[in-house]
Amino acid sequence: MYEGPVQDLIEELGRLPGVGPKSAQRLAFHLLAVDRADAERLARAIVQLKERVRFCARCFNVSEHEECRVCRDPRRDPSVLCVVEEPRDVQAIEKTGEFRGRYHVLGGAISPIDGVGPDQLHIRQLVARLGEEDIGEVVLATNPNIEGEATASYLGRLLKAMDVRVSRIASGLPVGGDLEYADEVTLGRAFSGRREL
Amino acid sequence: MALYRDQGIVLRTYKLGETDRIVHLLTQGRGKVRAVAKGVRRPGSRFGGRLEPFSHVDLQFYEGRNLDIVNQAELITPFATVRSDWALSACGSTMVEGADRVAQEDERSNRLFLLLLDGLRTLAAAPQFPAVVLDAYLLRLVSLAGYHPYFDACSSCGAPGAHGVFSIAAGGALCRRCAPPGASVLDPASRALLMALLGADWAVLGATAVEPRTRRAAGALVHSFLTYHLGKPLRAWDLVPR
Ligand SMILES: [Zn+2]
Ligand SMILES: [Zn+2]
Numbered sequence: 001m002y003e004g005p006v007q008d009l010i011e012e013l014g015r016l017p018g019v020g021p022k023s024a025q026r027l028a029f030h031l032l033a034v035d036r037a038d039a040e041r042l043a044r045a046i047v048q049l050k051e052r053v054r055f056c057a058r059c060f061n062v063s064e065h066e067e068c069r070v071c072r073d074p075r076r077d078p079s080v081l082c083v084v085e086e087p088r089d090v091q092a093i094e095k096t097g098e099f100r101g102r103y104h105v106l107g108g109a110i111s112p113i114d115g116v117g118p119d120q121l122h123i124r125q126l127v128a129r130l131g132e133e134d135i136g137e138v139v140l141a142t143n144p145n146i147e148g149e150a151t152a153s154y155l156g157r158l159l160k161a162m163d164v165r166v167s168r169i170a171s172g173l174p175v176g177g178d179l180e181y182a183d184e185v186t187l188g189r190a191f192s193g194r195r196e197l
Numbered sequence: 198m199a200l201y202r203d204q205g206i207v208l209r210t211y212k213l214g215e216t217d218r219i220v221h222l223l224t225q226g227r228g229k230v231r232a233v234a235k236g237v238r239r240p241g242s243r244f245g246g247r248l249e250p251f252s253h254v255d256l257q258f259y260e261g262r263n264l265d266i267v268n269q270a271e272l273i274t275p276f277a278t279v280r281s282d283w284a285l286s287a288c289g290s291t292m293v294e295g296a297d298r299v300a301q302e303d304e305r306s307n308r309l310f311l312l313l314l315d316g317l318r319t320l321a322a323a324p325q326f327p328a329v330v331l332d333a334y335l336l337r338l339v340s341l342a343g344y345h346p347y348f349d350a351c352s353s354c355g356a357p358g359a360h361g362v363f364s365i366a367a368g369g370a371l372c373r374r375c376a377p378p379g380a381s382v383l384d385p386a387s388r389a390l391l392m393a394l395l396g397a398d399w400a401v402l403g404a405t406a407v408e409p410r411t412r413r414a415a416g417a418l419v420h421s422f423l424t425y426h427l428g429k430p431l432r433a434w435d436l437v438p439r
Contacts (some may be wrong), residue, residue, distance in 0.1 A: 112286070184245075
C-alpha cells in the first residue's frame with residue numbers, strides 16, 4: 001500500500017479493463033516520472049473525451065455532433081443498416097471500405113449469464129428506426145462468440161415479423177491461414193456459410 | 198510443471214489481458230477447474246472456437262500455482278446449435294450458471310458432469326419446449342446438491358400419498374396434517390409435471406404437452422426451490438423465453 005495520490009492513481013488505473021494491480025503500479029510510477037506537460041496532456045485528453053464526445057442520437061456511434069459522421073454523410077446508402085455491438089466495431093468495418101450503408105450500435109450484446117438482456121441494449125431504438133426510416137436490409141455484424149450469436153439469433157427472430165431483409169455476416173477461415181490448422185468449430189461454420197461461385 | 202488430462206464442459210469465460218481468457222470448466226475427474234487459455238482471443242489461435250461456453254472438450258492442463266493453464270483442447274461435442282439459437286442459448290446459459298454454482302474445485306462429481314452433459318445434449322436436439330428441459334435440469338441439480346424434493350410422500354411425517362400442498366422450506370409435498378396455514382397448493386397437473394421433471398427420460402421432457410400456465414408455474418416453483426436452497430437466484434433464469 002502506498003499513500004495519498006500515488007495509491008489513489010493506482011486504484012483508478014487498476015479499474016481499467018486489462019490492467020491488473022502490478023500494471024497499475026507500473027503505470028502510476030511511470031506517470032510520476034514523466035514531465036509535468038506530458039502528464040497534463042494525458043489528463044486533458046481524458047477530460048476532453050468526456051466533455052466533447054457523445055453518442056449519435058440516431059445510431060449510438062461516438063460523435064462530436066448531434067449525429068455522427070456516417071449518419072450525416074449524404075453519400076451513404078440509407079437503405080442498408082449494419083448492426084454492431086460497440087462503436088469500435090464501426091471503426092473496424094469502416095476500415096474495410098466494403099460497407100456503404102449506415103450503422104446501429106447496440107451498446108453491447110445479450111449475455112444471460114451476466115444478466116444482460118435485450119432491454120439493456122439499443123434494440124427498442126433499432127425497431128423504431130425500421131419503422132421511421134426507409135430500410136430494406138439489416139446486416140447483423142455482432143461478434144461470432146456466444147453473446148454475439150445469442151444477440152443475432154434474438155434479433156433475427158424479432159425482425160422476422162417486419163418487412164426487411166435480415167442477413168448475418170459470414171464467419172470462417174482467417175485469410176492467409178492453412179485449412180488443416182483450422183479448428184473444427186471455425187471450419188464447420190465456414191462450410192455452413194459457403195456460397196455459390 | 199505437472200501435466201494432467203481430463204474431459205470437461207466449458208461453463209463460462211472471462212477476458213484476461215489483451216488476448217487471453219480465464220475459462221471455468223466442469224471436469225469429470227476434478228470438479229470445477231479454472232484455467233487460463235493463452236492467446237485464445239487472437240484470430241487463428243490454436244484453440245480456435247473450441248473453448249466457447251457449452252463445448253465438451255478433451256483437455257490437457259499444466260498445473261499452475263494459482264490458475265492452471267490449458268495446453269491442449271480437442272473437441273468432443275461443440276453443442277454449436279445451443280449457441281446459435283437464442284432460446285436454447287438462454288437455457289444453456291442458465292444450466293452452466295447452475296453448475297458453476299454447485300460445483301467445487303478439486304471435488305470430483307461424475308453425476309453432476311453427466312447431468313450437465315445430458316441437459317446440453319437434450320437442448321442441442323432443439324426440443325419443442327426447451328424451458329421444460331431446463332426446469333428438469335435445475336430440479337435434478339438441486340437434488341444432487343442435497344435437497345431432493347419429495348412429491349409422493351409427506352416431507353415431514355413420511356405419510357405416502359399424492360398430497361396437495363408444497364412447501365419450499367420443508368423441501369417437498371406435505372400432508373394436510375403437517376401443512377402450515379397458508380402453504381401453497383399443489384394441483385394434480387403441476388404435481389405430475391414436477392415428478393416428470395425429476396424422473397422422466399430426457400427425450401420425453403422437451404416434447405411433453407402441458408398447459409402453458411402449468412409449465413410456467415412449475416418453472417417458477419423450481420426456481421424458488423433452487424433459490425431457497427442454493428442461496429441466490431440464477432441471473433440467466435430471468436431471460437429464458439417462456
Ligand atoms: Zn450515427
Ligand atoms: Zn405429514
